[in-house]
Amino acid sequence: MHIVDFYPSRGCYSPGEIVTLFIEVETPAPKNLLLRIFIKHLAEQSIILEHQCQIKSGSQTIQIEWEPPKTPAGYSARLSIDPDIQASTAFDILKSWTDFPRYGFLSDFSASRSDPLATLKKLMPFHI
Numbered sequence: 001m002h003i004v005d006f007y008p009s010r011g012c013y014s015p016g017e018i019v020t021l022f023i024e025v026e027t028p029a030p031k032n033l034l035l036r037i038f039i040k041h042l043a044e045q046s047i048i049l050e051h052q053c054q055i056k057s058g059s060q061t062i063q064i065e066w067e068p069p070k071t072p073a074g075y076s077a078r079l080s081i082d083p084d085i086q087a088s089t090a091f092d093i094l095k096s097w098t099d100f101p102r103y104g105f106l107s108d109f110s111a112s113r114s115d116p117l118a119t120l121k122k123l124m125p126f127h128i
Helices: 116-126
Strands: 002-008 019-027 031-040 047-055 058-066 073-082 085-093
Touching: 002 073, 002 085, 002 116, 019 031, 019 073, 019 085, 031 058, 047 058
Parallel strands: none
Antiparallel strands: 002 019, 019 058, 031 047, 031 073, 073 085
C-alpha cells in the first residue's frame, strides 16, 4: 500500500470555510486503515484528525473535511498511515489571497483547450 498524493482542494480558503483534503492511495488488496492527519500552524500544538476507512484494491481517493479556526493563518498537514507511510501538504486560511499571495497564476489564450476542468484538476495539488 502506498500514498500516491495528498493535497487540499485549494491552496487558500476563507475564514469559516471547510477545508477539503484529498488522499490518493493504491493497494494490491483491500485494507482497513486508520488515517491520522496532523494539522499545525507554526509551533502550535497539532490538531489530530483520525479517519477509519476500508480501502478497496487498486486506486482510490479519500476525501476528508476539516473546519479550521476562523483566524487567518498558514497550516501544514501531515498524513500518517503508519511510521513508514506518510505525506504532507499545506494550505492557507485568509480573508483575501492578497494577504499572503502565492506565486503562480492560470492563463490560457488558446481556444484549443478541450477540457479546462482536467487542467485545473492537474494543477490543484500545486496549490495554484
